[in-house]
Amino acid sequence: MSATAKKTAPMPHDIMARKGHVPLVSLTAYTTPMAQVMDAHCDFVLVGDSVGMVLHGLPSTLGVTMEMMVMHGQAVSRGLSSAMMVIDMPFGSYEQSPQQAFENAAHLMAQTNAGAVKLEGGETMGETIAFLVKRGIPVMAHIGLTPQSINTLGGYKVQGRDAQADQVLADAHAVADAGAFAVVLEKIPEMLADQITNAIAIPTIGIGASVGCDGQILVVDDMLGLFTAFKAKFVKRYAHLGADAETAIAAYAAEVRSRKFPTAQHVFSTQSPTKEASK
Ligand code: KIV
Secondary structure, eight states: OOOOOOOOOOHHHHHHHHTTOOOOEEEOOOOOHHHHTTTTTEEEEEEEHHHHHHHTOSSGGGGGHHHHHHHHHHHHHHHHOEEEEEEETTTTTTSOHHHHHHHHHHHHHHHOOEEEEEOOGGGHHHHHHHHHHHHHHEEEEEEESOOOGGGHSSSSSSOSSSHHHHHHHHHHHHHHTTTSSSEEEEEEOOHHHHHHHHOSSSSSSSSOOOSSSEEEEOOOOHHOOOOOSSOTTTOOOOOHHHHHHHHHHHHHHHHHTTTEEEEEOOOSOSOOOOOTTTT
């Protein structure tokens, strides 16, 4: 590849081929500027339904709608050129039947240009995943802690401890057998994540799972310190942008109140501007 050649976005089969190689890098994104910042660094970007909590202030992901996903998907798509975009199917848009799932997945992909959809669930979603894949919709699965099911799971607890491990392993096999091209493993014990990674042929993407997974994903607002309502154990903060923003806003407020802002460099004279001054 020449130094100037543009990297093209990977497709689901490229992501699949990365099984067992250099770990896949992924983050969530919800807006164009954030997508632009991560485009060159990520293999795929997820328009996660976490958008409901981190950008819209919802108490969980359950209130996220198709309209919200389409709007944020379109925004993220405008910011990506070299990373693949995956989009979450919101709660209530796929669980009823494979047909319902197809209709909504096709709508999401057509409206946002996403390369694949992600949906939550293991064995119970096997038939739906197979139905979508057979009809041209690449599916990333999501098992372990599935936040859309917090009301039946009883909260954001670690999944797959003790006797539950067999079910999570069965879920992993079910989604791989159904044709998912990758699977997110959320908040499960490290040893179970390693066991699943070794047992199935598709890449595992860990979040609160294991460094041995085939890739990792984090919610971007968590790792940048922009979302501070709570911090899960699996989140590493690589920056503290929320605190930095508050410091900056406090400085602005103080300067406005003390008439230190704006200064001469931020206001306009009555004379015709030179090219430079009119900027
Ligand atoms: O919605 C989301 O951000 C997700 C990730 C946590 C994997 O599903």
